[in-house]
Amino acid sequence: MSRTFAAMGDRNFRWFFLARAITMITGSMSAIALAFAVLEIDNDPARLSYVLTAFTVSNIVFVLFGGVVADRLPRALVIQTCYVVDILSIGAIAVLLFTGTATVPVMVALASVNGASTAFVLPAMQGIIPQLTRPETLQQANAMLSFVRSAVVIGGPIIAGILVTTVGPAWAMVVQVAGWLVAIPVLALVKLPPPAGTGTFSMFADLRVGWGEFWSRSWLWTIVLAFMVMNAIHIGAWGVVGPYIAKNDERLGIAGWGWVLSAEGVGVLLMTLVLMWLPLRRPLRWGMIGMAAFALPLVLLGAHPVVFAVAAAAFLAGLGHEVFSTGWNVAMMENIPGDKLSRVSSYDMLGSFVVMPIGTLVYGWLITRADPATVLTASAAIYAAVALATLLVPSVWRMGRVSPASDTSRVREGANS
Template sequence: MLSFVRSATTIGGPIIAGIVVATAGPAWAMVVQAIGWVIAIPVLAMVRLPPPDHGGGTTMFHDLRVGWREFWSRTWLWVIVLAFMVMNAIHIGAWGVVGPYIAKNDERLGIAGWGWVVSAEGVGILLMTLILLWFPLKRPLRYGMIGMAAFAIPLTVLGVHPAVVLLAIAAFLAGAGAEVFSTGWNLAMMENIPGDKLSRVASYDMLGSFVVMPIGTLVYGWLLTHSDVETVLVTSGILYAVLAAVTLLVPSVWRMGRPVDALTGRTALADS
């Protein structure tokens, strides 16, 4: 259900932004975004959570040490986070920087076409979310990383032949694959990490996964002015797929199952 709500906003956001850009212009899209943030502030202020149970009180540094031990003790966890450190930098740079550049300068795509492409990615995410409500992931990390490798397809198409329909189809497949990983990753984290340590481990996950993204935007901005765009994107697609595939060589990534098999009720092995 968390994935469903997230997916609904993922697809709704690009659609609204695309309509605003096409009808009123990019500046008004930023105004709508700012209004959304203003609305979010009082909504979040209404959230009430129970106080954390620190078991007698702990320091921040103690919590960091405990979280690091839990994080580093699970090979599947830090291997995938390391992979995403580079994969997310590629994603934000190639898709988030080079994509809009091509949309603005290549008539085969165009700004409106780019809006359709991003929306198609959101549709793929939403549709896969609905599918996963009915078909549980028995191997969450294996299928998840295979799904992430699909993002190499739109990257390659964007570089070779950025036609709207072809790129939208590729983005749709990549969105579906990304949702398989997103759901699988949440399952792996929630089912294999003790609940009282989950937030601390998730903090290391977020830090490692996103820390290099600003560098990705800088690097790809530089590459746009010094290299052939097609070569940059095709190479990025290959590297992205290789990184996703390499994680599957780790036994705990490939073999991880579910604590309880959703179909038969039998206990499954979950490597940690």
Template sequence: MMRGLAAMQDSGFRWFFLSRAITMTAGSMSSIALAFAVLGIDNSPAALAIVLTVFTLSNVVFLIFGGVVADRLPRALVIQSCYVIDILSIGTTAALLFTGTATIPVLALLSALNGAASAFVMPAMQGIIPQLTTPAHLQQANALLSFVRSATTIGGPVIAGILVATVGPAWVMVIQAAAWALAIVLLALVRLPAPDPSGTSFLRDLRTGWHEFWSRTWMWSICLAFMVMNAIHIGAWGVAGPYIAKNDPRLGIAGWGWVLSAEGAGILVMTLVMMWLPLRRPLRWGMLAISALAIPLALLGLHPHALLVAAGAFVAGLGVELFNTGWNVTEMEQVPGDKLSRVASYDMLASFVAMPLGTLAFGWLVGHVDVSSLLVISAVLYAVVALGTMLVPSVWRMGRADGALKS
């Protein structure tokens, strides 16, 4: 237990962890509230799709700029500034909902603002963690954050559903704005030295980040793989899964809820394991583990019984978290700290850019081909791409940095 909580010895990480726990909890509720707020204005899936797509597109557009800013300025300050923007947009959303004046175009505009702010926060988050703890505690720090994230993913939507049903979505937005304000105060207690002035242009910093990203074969090969894997996952799991749940009584809508909860439970269990089990070959084991997502995809196509698919989803959840911890630790150890946010932004861009295409492609395929065959083929392709990355020597051989495994 003491090994799992070792990162808490670092005071800066403790304050950061508390601020992240608060924002992750509130954030897990706000997504549900926003969905029902949109549907309360226009009970149309298209309206909800517009608001969510605008967020994603705005996020993708600004990601690489967010990485440069997070490397040039104090990362805690970048996060705090973006939280101020979020508070203003979330507060405006709440006010519009309270007064009954909210419209879909206005909510889409506010969602785009949130997406842009998030594009600066995410690279800053990735870059700040190694500054707050020692190399020996880096794996535990990432596992602790993942533990909170997975726990809020399971419990947050339940709490949000109760609040939306009883007091309405606007009050959930108020809670989120208050949580972000508290997080700003907590981040003010994180003391870090200011980054050295780069002395170069913004464009030069962008090119430097790209060079750092592309010069690491293990990084770009896995990112290219995830372009395909994420497109398959969001399409097969996010589109075909709910379609089967609605139309096949062996799974059912309630059963699909249990499947998603089982995946979250698998993630939660693996975070506990990652707190104390040293991960000596993070990319080798991570890519092997993430290939387990092919299991529930294949089961969904071959025999979509709720308990069977839930069991596969639990195993997949274990694999997801093992990969996430291994990837984050490797990136934080292998990339220089003053360039980490820029490199992380290219990594995130590669991971997100094909996801809308996956959604659109599977939306069409589900209505035009045999869904069972589609899912089995998708599962095989997913596993082949994931396991194929281990043929890259640097992926297979990647170990931990010197001193990282010392407790």
């Protein structure tokens, strides 16, 4: 089998990849479906923000516990159980919409359940991948999953828009439920050893162990701290200021903003294909340089928001983002013990995501009080400076790949986690 698809040589990875692809494809329309479902109940953006915030807060609250559970229990089983919870919560929303009995408070409650479920799925997903494939195909496995993810980011909203406008948001949720129903038995075909016994279960003791693993690696907490700032800028400058400029500047326009986002997605998609065969020898060095490229579309968005220029810059930023994404996953999976990987990943997710709601609020306030070009130029400078400053940490700059020979024992240990 060629290097590009070498990970498919592992039976467990093939079944996991199929299940994950199904849920990513059917779930790619969930954000749009949920947004229009809430607006169908009450056409008030404030009500929509309540629902989205409920999902995010619930995810943040439970993600550390999700990491502990994913390290203690069979990860495929954790994922399957969460899919059952998702079927019940999203299915309930669909039923309420079909019957015309949905209310915003109920949607907030169900979104909270869905957010908590996601908090358990994500660390389990991160921890299971090294168990499914060989060390020498770890990068290809991550790139293949990223390929599907980026493809559905491009196509999912289009399909969702068609479903929502033709048959309503409830049917989009039915499609998502169907995806989980198919994925559960497919995941049952993944056969892994049971977790190794690690003494008496203690949630807080396990969290302390995970924190010790996290804090003992300077490359890890340095980049997580950097992303606390970078994600706040991204969600605020790109997610709030970007649509505002698109709506109010005819040089860009709403349709033009769609092209910009698509160009970014195409950049991500193209880089996943490259990384299926091109080894990343210095995953963190090149990854953080790639992340710094996002400063370019930010500057152009503020100073010269012309569709072609911003889209071209967004395409380059998408390339850089995927270099980091695959490099980061590989670095984590090669350097963190398999039986602690989900817990360490949960600390990564908590640190990276916890300030995103603050970023949204801050930029919503800034854009009403300052010139958008000034805000975005300053944001771009801070973003690039923070990303490149991580390269001053020796462990970030120097980190290379773990050779398959030296990594075999660690992966075998992880397979028993």
